[in-house]
Amino acid sequence: MTHLAIRGLTKRFSGQTEAAVADLNLEIESGSLVALLGPSGCGKTTTMKMVAGLLEPTAGDILFDEKSIINIAPERRGAVMVFQNYLLFPYMTIAQNVGYGLKIRKVDRAIIDQRVSEILEMVRLPGIESRRPSELSGGQQQRVALARALVVEPRLLLLDEPLSNLDAHLRFELRDLIRDIQQKMGITTVFVTHDQEEAVVLADKVALILDGRLRQYADADVFYKRPADEATARFFGGQNFISGTSANGTFEAALGSLKLPSDAPEGTGILTFRPENVRIGAAADGENTLQAKLTDKIFLGTQTRLKLAVGDDIITAIANPNDVEGYLVDQEVPLSLPPATLWVLTK
Amino acid sequence: MKWERVRIPLMLGPTMAIITILFFGSLGFGFLQSLGYQPQIGNTGFSLDAYYAVMFSERSASQFWPGLALTLWVASASTFISAALAVGLSLLLRRTFFGKKLAVFLFQLNLPIPHLVIAVGMLLLFAQSGLVARFAGELGIIDAPRDFPVLTRDPYGLGIILAYIWKEVAFFGIIVMAVLQSLGEDYEAVAQSLGANRWQRFRTVTLPLIMPGLMSASIIVFAFTFGTYEVPRILGVQHPKMLPVLALEYFLNPDLNARAEGMALSIIIAVIVFALVFLYMYVSARTVRKS
Ligand SMILES: Nc1ncnc2c1ncn2[C@@H]1O[C@H](COP(=O)(O)OP(=O)(O)OP(=O)(O)O)[C@@H](O)[C@H]1O
Ligand SMILES: [Mg+2]
Numbered sequence: 001m002t003h004l005a006i007r008g009l010t011k012r013f014s015g016q017t018e019a020a021v022a023d024l025n026l027e028i029e030s031g032s033l034v035a036l037l038g039p040s041g042c043g044k045t046t047t048m049k050m051v052a053g054l055l056e057p058t059a060g061d062i063l064f065d066e067k068s069i070i071n072i073a074p075e076r077r078g079a080v081m082v083f084q085n086y087l088l089f090p091y092m093t094i095a096q097n098v099g100y101g102l103k104i105r106k107v108d109r110a111i112i113d114q115r116v117s118e119i120l121e122m123v124r125l126p127g128i129e130s131r132r133p134s135e136l137s138g139g140q141q142q143r144v145a146l147a148r149a150l151v152v153e154p155r156l157l158l159l160d161e162p163l164s165n166l167d168a169h170l171r172f173e174l175r176d177l178i179r180d181i182q183q184k185m186g187i188t189t190v191f192v193t194h195d196q197e198e199a200v201v202l203a204d205k206v207a208l209i210l211d212g213r214l215r216q217y218a219d220a221d222v223f224y225k226r227p228a229d230e231a232t233a234r235f236f237g238g239q240n241f242i243s244g245t246s247a248n249g250t251f252e253a254a255l256g257s258l259k260l261p262s263d264a265p266e267g268t269g270i271l272t273f274r275p276e277n278v279r280i281g282a283a284a285d286g287e288n289t290l291q292a293k294l295t296d297k298i299f300l301g302t303q304t305r306l307k308l309a310v311g312d313d314i315i316t317a318i319a320n321p322n323d324v325e326g327y328l329v330d331q332e333v334p335l336s337l338p339p340a341t342l343w344v345l346t347k
Numbered sequence: 348m349k350w351e352r353v354r355i356p357l358m359l360g361p362t363m364a365i366i367t368i369l370f371f372g373s374l375g376f377g378f379l380q381s382l383g384y385q386p387q388i389g390n391t392g393f394s395l396d397a398y399y400a401v402m403f404s405e406r407s408a409s410q411f412w413p414g415l416a417l418t419l420w421v422a423s424a425s426t427f428i429s430a431a432l433a434v435g436l437s438l439l440l441r442r443t444f445f446g447k448k449l450a451v452f453l454f455q456l457n458l459p460i461p462h463l464v465i466a467v468g469m470l471l472l473f474a475q476s477g478l479v480a481r482f483a484g485e486l487g488i489i490d491a492p493r494d495f496p497v498l499t500r501d502p503y504g505l506g507i508i509l510a511y512i513w514k515e516v517a518f519f520g521i522i523v524m525a526v527l528q529s530l531g532e533d534y535e536a537v538a539q540s541l542g543a544n545r546w547q548r549f550r551t552v553t554l555p556l557i558m559p560g561l562m563s564a565s566i567i568v569f570a571f572t573f574g575t576y577e578v579p580r581i582l583g584v585q586h587p588k589m590l591p592v593l594a595l596e597y598f599l600n601p602d603l604n605a606r607a608e609g610m611a612l613s614i615i616i617a618v619i620v621f622a623l624v625f626l627y628m629y630v631s632a633r634t635v636r637k638s
Contacts, residue, residue: 054536074539081540087533091555100551101541152541 002064002155002188004028009060011046020046022212024060031186033179035203037193043212044192048158052079064155078155084164086141088133094144095129101152119147122181139170146178150185157189163198175202196236208232224274229345233272239316242271246344255310258288259339269346277341278317280306280324282334289336294329308335381610388603397611413587421504421589422573425511426565432512433519434557441527458517466581469510473498499582504589506582515568526560562631570620590616
């Protein structure tokens with residue numbers, strides 16, 4: 001169990017003007033699973049490699065249990081990285097791959113064999129010791145790669161998009177397996193992903209990185225209810241952004257005045273609310289109810305997406321198909337925005 | 348479906364035919380000659396006399412066996428040393444440093460230079476009358492050029508080995524660097540994060556990964572250094588002579604009977620190379636499977 005602290009971590013590759021990772025600060029609780037979330041090229045792998053010691057930071061510090069490890073050789077840090085493309089050693093059997101870290105540590109052969117079969121059981125691949133990596137499917141190879149990392153009982157497990165090369169079905173299965181094992185072994189884990197759903201389902205906390213900068217670090221639900229800024233809200237599927245002023249618990253905008261939750265920030269800013277929180281139909285007490293015109297309606301299978309015009313503003317809503325079956329495009333439709341689901345982005 | 352099956356053999360056909368005719372044709376013709384079949388001078392019978400003469404006759408045995416030993420030594424030493432050097436240099440050149448491009452260029456500079464030129468260059472540089480010896484003499488490191496170690500035309504083939512290394516390091520280097528490039532560094536990163544130090548990473552990850560490429564290149568270099576005559580002809584001594592030089596001399600002998608012996612010797616060289624290559628592949632495949 002290791003507490004990980006990243007302080008002011010920066011990486012600028014030679015010959016590049018923009019830093020790949022800029023002044024990153026992150027505290028990861030011992031034994032927790034944190035998702036490092038961000039689009040391609042935002043610096044996730046670079047961050048992981050710096051934590052593992054495979055890349056030298058331009059500036060900043062990394063601490064394991066409050067001790068700087070920046071000068072400790074990667075092979076002695078105990079931070080094991082698992083890559084997207086498995087990277088099993090092709091010339092070794094599965095048992096040799098999994099036992100690699102133990103063999104390096106000169107552990108007794110009999111103990112290695114025993115630990116290897118235990119850990120293979122744990123990743124639900126019992127009895128494949130004598131097979132070769134080329135004989136396994138992608139999902140199996142990634143589970144072996146995971147076993148190879150777990151067997152050394154690392155202080156820190158760094159998973160760099162481990163599920164990106166797998167199809168959806170396998171992804172769900174492995175996601176649960178990783179969560180399961182992480183809970184059981186209690187290894188502090190950083191899980192890198194560009195898939196917000198994966199991050200939300202898997203992690204205790206999510207760190208969102210955009211353009212090499214940490215935008216928000218919080219429990220998963222906070223990203224939906226209290227996004228830090230517009231880019232964060234958009235990354236998590238937010239589509240409604242309306243300019244106006246927040247004062248005394250109400251938001252004044254062109255489309256009218258709306259009641260806000262009590263903790264909403266004050267000042268000029270942007271009102272945001274999630275499409276799935278827009279209620280079609282007037283509220284019972286008439287609170288935050290607006291008259292809109294339905295401009296578009298798209299059936300998405302399990303949901304229907306509606307575009308609703310309120311004056312010059314367009315509001316996107318997602319509703320249960322049954323609830324909005326009767327509405328036709330160009331029809332006048334009342335909608336309501338429950339105050340608890342609103343949030344204001346200032347600055 | 349049926350068409351697909353014959354299409355590729357048909358397309359490959361002409362090339363394969365030429366290769367087969369040239370290869371087996373010349374090998375067969377040479378083999379016939381080595382058996383004494385030379386209709387031009389009236390020999391139409393077959394015998395193993397030439398083989399016997401090359402290996403065991405009083406006249407040739409004293410040339411053949413020391414020659415064989417020297418050839419084996421030169422070919423294995425050149426192959427092994429240049430492979431090891433190339434691996435080391437390629438690993439160094441993989442790192443980023445100031446002047447890397449220039450270093451890579453210099454490393455591969457002598458690739459297109461013919462072996463003959465390298466051999467002559469060796470003479471000019473390292474002979475006792477060569478530049479290095481004269482410089483060393485001028486600088487007082489040695490008293491006279493004669494004190495310079497015998498690095499060319501020496502009985503142990505050191506000059507020959509040096510010339511081959513000079514040349515083959517670049518060849519190995521190209522192959523090893525290409526393999527390293529295509530592998531990337533992530534395998535080693537995984538090993539490192541699992542606790543492997545530099546030497547352990549090299550032994551358990553880098554080397555096994557480049558081994559297939561290194562092995563193919565070694566076979567090529569070994570077969571080449573075992574069977575070519577330019578470099579040993581220029582940098583070798585009168586006795587012992589490497590086998591390909593010996594074969595060439597039989598061949599250039601105005602006595603047409605010697606031609607059968609030259610052919611016999613060439614066939615012997617080919618057989619030894621084939622046998623060693625197969626043995627090598629067999630043993631290394633087994634060690635790979637075992638470890
Ligand atoms: N070795 C390198 N040299 C120069 N630039 C690099 C190097 N590695 C990464 N970069 C740059 O740093 C930035 C961040 O890369 P990084 O691989 O960390 O992104 P990522 O978030 O892991 O992306 P992905 O989701 O595609 O894996 C990119 O703009 C990339 O081009
Ligand atoms: Mg990445």
